[in-house]
Amino acid sequence: MLSLSGMNQPRALPDLTGQNLGTVTLLHKIGEGSMGVVYRGFQNTLSRPVAVKVVFRQKLNKLFTSDRFRQEAEVVANLLHQNIITIFEYGEQAEFMYFVMQLVDGISLSQWLKQKKKHPLPKKRLPSLDDQIRVSEQVLEVLGFAHHEGVVHRDIKPENLLWIEKSRKVMVADFGLAAVYHTIYDEEKAFILGSPLYVSPEQARGDIVDGRADLFSFGCVLLELTLGFLPVKVERPERIFQTRAKESPDMFTGMAHDHSPAVPRIWSDFIARSLQPNRDKRFASADHMLAELRAIAPALRTQEAAGTPDAAAPFPLPYRGSGQGPDGQRPDGQRPDGQRPAEGG
């Protein structure tokens, strides 16, 4: 049923450094994802730094039209929120489409976790509970706002959440894009897939999704922030999709408190509720989840400030390379830079 054969094999992408796209000169590469490359650029007309995401047509399923991309870009460009990366411009060339957007002076949550794991002090090898709460408040505000506007993100994952340390602010990237480039077409219907590790059961099945799919994906992110790894079995991406689609009890090897009793039970239970396989058992909406977060946050903060032993560092593993799990592996076979290996089969 679920075919990943529509995904294209990776080929070397052209380096566009130094080129001009419309009003912007591309300066250097910031990062690379499954479908394209993000550059730091300089917008000559307004003399400001910007980020430019270039999505190569060779990476996309042939059925995707530029129109589809432009429509999504339009939706996102109208989603104005202080925690959503603003899109300034959209353009097309023969080989690629590009988005000019606000440059965020931050790092993705996956890079943040990797940096933390290297900290010499075991207690600082994970985000503090206070930071996890701050991330949650901001992401849930964004999701509440977007869901009210009728937009589901569909690809909430650490790579799409950028953390600005100095202001302790989170910016959400790639709204709407997943709807375009993670869609796999088969004969009968289009499947919208997220990233295997963070995908909700209903999305893995190809059901019509609502905001609760984002709550599940964000629950996965929180679980990872809490433990420093995602407690899922090391498997091929297709297998992870299948396990999720079937709502198998093996979706996770346990919740936060099971893996680390130092994680406060109420925090673990809060995350677990967003990870209910049946969406009717999750929080009814991002607003409900945010209200619950605000209700439990004071007690959690008090507990952390009181210095509950190792509450902020439930699983202080020494850094062991780029992997996520205790064995240093990313269970979906993703490369540390967020790229996926060749798929199909």
Ligand SMILES: Nc1ncnc2c1ncn2[C@@H]1O[C@H](COP(=O)(O)OP(=O)(O)OP(=O)(O)O)[C@@H](O)[C@H]1O
């Ligand atoms: N506006 C931005 N400002 C600063 N850095 C950014 C911005 N947008 C993206 N990045 C960085 O570029 C990296 C690559 O982003 P990209 O969206 O291409 O890939 P991804 O999110 O890892 O995977 P996918 O292609 O599946 O979405 C991100 O992880 C992030 O660190």
Ligand SMILES: [Mg+2]
């Ligand atoms: Mg992204």
